[in-house]
Amino acid sequence: MTTIAGLPLHPLLVHAIVVLAPLAALLGILCAVWPAARRRFVWLLLALATVNLALTPLTIEAGEWLYNRAGAHSPILETHEERGETMLYFSIALMVMAIAVAVLHVLSSRSDKPRTAAAVAVAVLAVVVGVSSIVQVVRIGHSGTEAKWGVIAE
Structure with missing residues (x-):
């Protein structure tokens, strides 16, 4: 499917990626560094x-x-x-x-032992992946x- 209601599908799907990728990135960072947020938002x-990953190949294909x-x-x-294509x-x-944050959540909820090393590793992963994903969406x-639209005034 390359069009919807006669419009190219690519610009329509792009709007979903532009919202979902940064939102997942920011929520992932928040969940990775703040356990209370993780307990509340990990499944979101x-x-x-998941939706972002499912829509990305469709967006790329429509763009091609x-x-x-x-x-x-x-x-x-x-x-x-x-x-x-790099998206x-x-x-x-x-x-x-997101899977790493969810695994950390499950492991933390099943045990009273603090998982400091795992939490730090997941937080670093979340920050690196989150920030780089947002930067790439902007690029x-x-x-x-x-x-x-032509050259953008700076």
Whole structure:
């Protein structure tokens, strides 16, 4: 499926990724560093990361369809296409991070022993994956906006 109601599917799906990926990233960081948030939001985090991961390949495929329908490709459109393809790796990383937070939650709830080393490792993972995912969404979006609307004033 490449269109919906006659509109290209890619820009519609992009809006979901632009919301879901940063939301999962920020929620993952919050859950990783704050146990009270983890107890309350861990399953929401897992759901957001899952939906994001499911929509990412569809968004990439719809973008490739749109890219192939365009005639000549500008260098910035090629940059956008190349950066967009990398989002799958960031979505996978967000899913791995969400799973790690969920595993930490389950292990912590089954035992009274503090799991400090695991908590620190998951927090570091969440911060690295979360921040890099947000940065990549911005980079992809910026190049896509530039490709569509021209150079953006700084």
